[in-house]
Amino acid sequence: MANASDAVTAVPVRRAAGWWNQRTLAPWLFLAPGLFMFGVYVLWPIIQSITLSFYDWNGLYNQDGEFTGTFVGTRNYAELMTDPAFETSLWNNLKWLVLYMAALPIGLFIAIFLNQTVRGMRLYKSLFFFPFVISQVVVGLIFAWFYAPNFGLFYLLTEAITGKGTAILANPDLVTYGIIAAGLWPQIAYVMILYLTGLNNVAADQIEAARLDGAKGWKMLWYVVLPQLRPATFIAVIVTVIGALRSFDLVSIMTNGGPFGSSRVLSYYMYEKALGEYGFRMGYGAAIAVVLFAIMMIFISGFIWKMWRDETQR
Amino acid sequence: MVHKKTGALALVAALLLSTSAFAQDKRVVTWNGDYDPIPLAAAEALIVDFEAANPEIDVVLTNFDHEAYKNAIRNFLTADPPDLANWYAANRMRPFVEAGLFADISDVWAANGLMDSLAASVPSSTIDGKQYAIPYTYYQWGIYFNRDAYAAAGVEVPGPEGVNWETFLANCEAFKTAGIDCVTTGSSALWPVAGIFDYLSLRTNGYQFHSDLAGGKVSWTSPEARAVFAEFGKLQPFVTENHAAIDWQDAAAIFVQGKAANYVMGNFAVGVFKEGGMTNDNLGFMVFPEITAGLARAEEAPTDTIHLTSGAKNPDDAKLFLAFMASAEAQSKWNAAVGQLPTNKNATVPQDDPFLVAGFAALSTSTGGIAQFWDRDADAEYAKAGMEGFQRFLVQPEALEEILAQLEATRARLFPQ
Numbered sequence: 001m002a003n004a005s006d007a008v009t010a011v012p013v014r015r016a017a018g019w020w021n022q023r024t025l026a027p028w029l030f031l032a033p034g035l036f037m038f039g040v041y042v043l044w045p046i047i048q049s050i051t052l053s054f055y056d057w058n059g060l061y062n063q064d065g066e067f068t069g070t071f072v073g074t075r076n077y078a079e080l081m082t083d084p085a086f087e088t089s090l091w092n093n094l095k096w097l098v099l100y101m102a103a104l105p106i107g108l109f110i111a112i113f114l115n116q117t118v119r120g121m122r123l124y125k126s127l128f129f130f131p132f133v134i135s136q137v138v139v140g141l142i143f144a145w146f147y148a149p150n151f152g153l154f155y156l157l158t159e160a161i162t163g164k165g166t167a168i169l170a171n172p173d174l175v176t177y178g179i180i181a182a183g184l185w186p187q188i189a190y191v192m193i194l195y196l197t198g199l200n201n202v203a204a205d206q207i208e209a210a211r212l213d214g215a216k217g218w219k220m221l222w223y224v225v226l227p228q229l230r231p232a233t234f235i236a237v238i239v240t241v242i243g244a245l246r247s248f249d250l251v252s253i254m255t256n257g258g259p260f261g262s263s264r265v266l267s268y269y270m271y272e273k274a275l276g277e278y279g280f281r282m283g284y285g286a287a288i289a290v291v292l293f294a295i296m297m298i299f300i301s302g303f304i305w306k307m308w309r310d311e312t313q314r
Numbered sequence: 315m316v317h318k319k320t321g322a323l324a325l326v327a328a329l330l331l332s333t334s335a336f337a338q339d340k341r342v343v344t345w346n347g348d349y350d351p352i353p354l355a356a357a358e359a360l361i362v363d364f365e366a367a368n369p370e371i372d373v374v375l376t377n378f379d380h381e382a383y384k385n386a387i388r389n390f391l392t393a394d395p396p397d398l399a400n401w402y403a404a405n406r407m408r409p410f411v412e413a414g415l416f417a418d419i420s421d422v423w424a425a426n427g428l429m430d431s432l433a434a435s436v437p438s439s440t441i442d443g444k445q446y447a448i449p450y451t452y453y454q455w456g457i458y459f460n461r462d463a464y465a466a467a468g469v470e471v472p473g474p475e476g477v478n479w480e481t482f483l484a485n486c487e488a489f490k491t492a493g494i495d496c497v498t499t500g501s502s503a504l505w506p507v508a509g510i511f512d513y514l515s516l517r518t519n520g521y522q523f524h525s526d527l528a529g530g531k532v533s534w535t536s537p538e539a540r541a542v543f544a545e546f547g548k549l550q551p552f553v554t555e556n557h558a559a560i561d562w563q564d565a566a567a568i569f570v571q572g573k574a575a576n577y578v579m580g581n582f583a584v585g586v587f588k589e590g591g592m593t594n595d596n597l598g599f600m601v602f603p604e605i606t607a608g609l610a611r612a613e614e615a616p617t618d619t620i621h622l623t624s625g626a627k628n629p630d631d632a633k634l635f636l637a638f639m640a641s642a643e644a645q646s647k648w649n650a651a652v653g654q655l656p657t658n659k660n661a662t663v664p665q666d667d668p669f670l671v672a673g674f675a676a677l678s679t680s681t682g683g684i685a686q687f688w689d690r691d692a693d694a695e696y697a698k699a700g701m702e703g704f705q706r707f708l709v710q711p712e713a714l715e716e717i718l719a720q721l722e723a724t725r726a727r728l729f730p731q
Contacts, residue, residue: 060413061392063624068413149556170559258502259558260706277384278698
């Protein structure tokens with residue numbers, strides 16, 4: 001007992017003695033593994049990509065293991081400015097960003113619809129959640145068959161209605177919307193789950209009170225429920241924006257960016273240029289990656305700023 | 315315990331001794347390949363033959379998945395080079411030759427008289443006057459046709475020498491009336507349309523034009539290039555709709571079902587057609603129709619090759635194996651097993667396969683030259699831009715001027731005048 005109290009009184013003395021005491025060192029020790037991982041697997045590749053974007057390099061080292069690239073300054077970026085494929089990708093990314101936001105209201109609607117106590121509701125909930133559980137590759141394949149010319153369900157439906165089938169994935173004007181629709185299917189399920197958990201935490205007494213005051217329908221949703229769902233909405237927006245920007249797998253599975261590059265997005269174009277069969281222009285691919293990173297940074301810093309503000313206000 | 319340990323050590327030492335002794339009396343040649351099961355078995359059979367003739371050499375083949383190989387080769391050539399590596403001829407091997415990763419094997423060509431026996435493949439194996447590849451197989455392209463579809467539309471079935479372009483287009487009209495696609499293709503992977511374009515280009519302007527166009531020496535807005543697109547435009551209405559959304563195998567299904575009459579393809583597709591239920595009785599092959607009369611007929615025949623790497627540890631024995639792979643006996647055996655054509659002119663072709671016989675006849679009588687295929691003759695980036703242009707023209711023929719302008723801009727960037 002006496003020893004313990006000695007130790008407690010001893011702490012402030014030791015703390016004054018030097019910087020490296022237990023209190024200041026411990027957080028860094030605990031952070032060290034994470035910082036190391038973050039440095040090696042996140043920061044270092046970012047720096048490497050930015051460096052590489054100033055080079056022209058086909059990905060080969062020579063026999064002696066020397067780098068064979070040449071420094072070209074900002075020429076990769078200058079070329080991006082005049083590259084029609086880059087412009088297409090940028091526009092498509094914008095379409096993804098805007099249309100992907102539809103996952104929020106639809107997800108919220110389904111969540112509210114499912115947030116009731118009916119016999120077998122757990123089963124319905126899992127069925128609605130199902131598309132998020134299966135891999136994006138499978139989602140892509142399912143939709144590719146759904147749209148497939150001659151035997152796809154969608155093709156046959158349009159054929160029955162208009163007399164002429166529409167092959168979405170062969171149509172340069174429709175293809176991106178077709179892929180976004182496929183992407184929305186699992187994304188809505190994801191948003192729905194976020195809102196369902198959020199709805200569990202909505203205060204029942206506030207709903208009761210609002211009901212006594214005569215609120216119902218849209219007003220109830222807008223003024224009473226939605227404000228309490230703000231944390232869920234915040235997370236849902238983040239995952240939807242990130243999901244839209246990194247939309248690679250569906251494009252790769254469903255169209256390979258085609259027909260003639262109409263459904264490319266930045267992430268896929270980067271892959272095509274850097275690692276695709278006709279690519280291996282590492283520097284140019286890196287330049288596309290840097291642009292994509294810059295776009296993502298706009299959103300990411302917005303989120304970080306908001307989170308920081310919320311934390312400090314508390 | 316101690317005894318056990320020493321015993322284990324002795325065993326390990328003995329094992330090490332025995333393997334090193336084994337390696338000492340057999341000189342190892344390492345070879346990295348990317349074979350599917352049937353070609354792999356054929357390659358292993360060749361290794362057995364080679365080792366029987368050269369008992370002091372041990373050839374070790376490491377096989378990769380076909381698609382993974384395209385990335386793996388870029389790493390292993392620098393990090394851990396084998397003695398031999400599979401790859402492709404013409405422009406496809408150029409990056410590796412220029413990075414100094416493939417070795418010059420002109421001496422193998424000279425010592426074995428390959429300039430004569432592999433004469434047709436000299437241009438595609440040569441960069442700056444030196445040979446860097448041993449071509450050991452190729453396959454013909456041409457038009458495969460469904461005789462049942464011809465019968466259903468009441469069109470006369472062409473012979474092996476084919477028909478002329480006017481007849482072909484007239485047949486297309488007849489097929490259209492009968493509700494059959496005259497020409498089918500699945501262009502979601504882009505390269506199948508390059509086959510159609512290449513043939514139109516070879517038949518309209520000849521081999522040299524194809525080569526110059528792929529090399530970026532000819533403008534896309536030149537009258538010759540426009541002439542090719544004019545012929546392409548005549549064919550466009552008869553090509554399967556929505557080809558941009560399907561793979562070549564999906565189009566093969568349309569062809570097998572008789573919903574399409576002709577398919578411009580390589581000989582590797584015959585296996586797929588036959589799996590789909592076609593037989594030698596209803597599947598036919600003809601060379602692509604003549605367009606410009608009197609032009610020397612050129613054909614497409616992409617060539618697969620083996621290369622000596624610059625980092626090879628045992629180049630002398632590897633060269634022996636390369637010479638073996640260039641020989642008529644080895645090529646006859648491998649290609650008969652795989653169903654492709656040998657590049658050695660003294661090799662034999664199995665007479666019971668009508669498509670190989672027809673392909674061998676078509677290639678050996680082509681006086682215009684042998685093209686590798688658009689995406690092997692052209693630089694990779696240029697090839698892709700071109701194929702996107704061809705695909706777009708097949709979908710939106712009205713956008714011709716825009717397509718040509720875009721291709722011309724790509725040419726100006728990649729090949730500064």
